[in-house]
Amino acid sequence: MTEGNGRWLGSASSTGQHDRNVEAVTCPVCGNELKSLRKLNVHLDNVHGFNDESASDVDSSRESSVIGLNTLVQERTHERQSKGKLKMNTSHWKKPVEGKSVCFECGCKLNARNGMINCRKCGELFCLRHCRNAIKLNENGEYDPASNVWCKCCHKCYINRKGYNDYGLTRNITQAFAKIRKLKNEDGELITLQLENRLLRLINGIIQLHVRHQSSVFATFRIRAGIIALERSIVEWKDDQMATQCGICSQPFGLLMRKHHCRLCGQIVCDRQETRCSSDIPVLNLMSAAPDLSFENVGNLKAISDLSTGVRICSSCLRYVFAKRKLQFSKALKLPEILQQYENLHNLETLVVNLLPRFQKALDSIHNAPASDETAIQNLAQLRRKLLQNLTLYDKLSKSIVQLDTKSTAEKKIQQSIALHASAFIEEKMLPLKKIPEILNPVSQKVEVTTSSDLLFNNLTIAEVKKYREELMVLNEQRYLVENMLNSAAKERRFEEAISLKTNLSEIDQNIVHLESKLGDEGF
Structure with a gap:
């Protein structure tokens, strides 16, 4: 069988000439490179299942033979067709016109370079770039999630299908999350309460031992022995041989890093200065850091004023017991002087910002009025005077803040930021006041003398x-x-x-x- 020019269909000369005239294209599904658009369409239909079964079998077989598909692909195609593959109705598909068809989405002319494909749902022609989505359709081109046939479609048909959601399936787990968080908070409160009770018993016991044996000749040895027994009775200590590394920083123990037991939880930790996994804190410091706990003999300061005993506590227990107290204590502290001055500066700034719209409104009303009102002019002059006075005070206050002595690097940075902000604010707000309004300029006013x-x-x-x-x-x-x-x-x-x-x-x-x-x- 020959073509009009006498060459055999499917011969090397025929296909080679065709491949040289058409650039190679890439399959958007598997990435394989194909020599022509026709080969790509047949590859998508037969290999990936996007076949157009409504077209005549004779035409598809002729196309397969023309482009030189091997018999294995044809056998797979017939295999799928014999299994009851979907035969879609293509009556709503737009027919391509060679050299004139354009993409329905971007308007580019369809050719072998950008491809030409019908959306299986709406039937419009698209380039390969704008027809990449796939949905399940029935034989009439309608969306059918129960169907097992995936078909190519445009983006519009993809997002307009029933039940579409940009974020996929959503499930509200707020209540479950709140429940878990509540349980964790309750667990944390229970741990804090347990550690506070242990700390209270430990410090009260140490104070009692100190008061009982302070007048004894062997006070040091007796107090030390009593504290060791007391610490082991508060919480069970973990076995030293079972711990090979720190329970907080996970550093292995060795000759240069000793093992220490936390007196509140019994965990084995190190005492490195870099990580501060544990610290030996004096009893008096612990009592002053938690004044709300009911310690014994707090009123008798003389009896415990020379108490120098320390308690080994890990950083985890310190955080549970003292972190919240430290936050509350810092909130109750008096603000630094620089922040107090900034609060006054902020109040002045708010006052100027609120006065400026009133001044501008009064100025516009005078300019737009056919005849100037004496009361309005006086009101304008009064507002202008207030603004100037507030800006003068603002400038003096900002300069006084800049001259304050800072006690830390953070305060120095705050001081520099306030200075820059104040300078910019004065320059910005002074613009409406730099020039005297014409209505207040005495040069143009004429004085009428009556008597x-x-x-x-x-x-x-x-x-x-x-x-x-x-x-x-x-x-x-x-x-x-x-x-x-x-x-x-x-x-x-x-x-x-x-x-x-x-x-x-x-x-x-x-x-x-x-x-x-x-x-x-x-x-x-």
């Missing part, structure tokens, strides 16, 4: 003198703040900011000179 009896010096009335004095006071305060900011910017070499601040300072000076010339002798 000559109201005139004082330089043709000014009493009300005008009062008003100009208030404006002059505000300008002086503003000049002080801007001058401090200019000096700070010059020291920290922020030259661009220093230039703008210098310009603002010159404008303020001009306004001050103008007001002082108007007031004359009535100024201050």
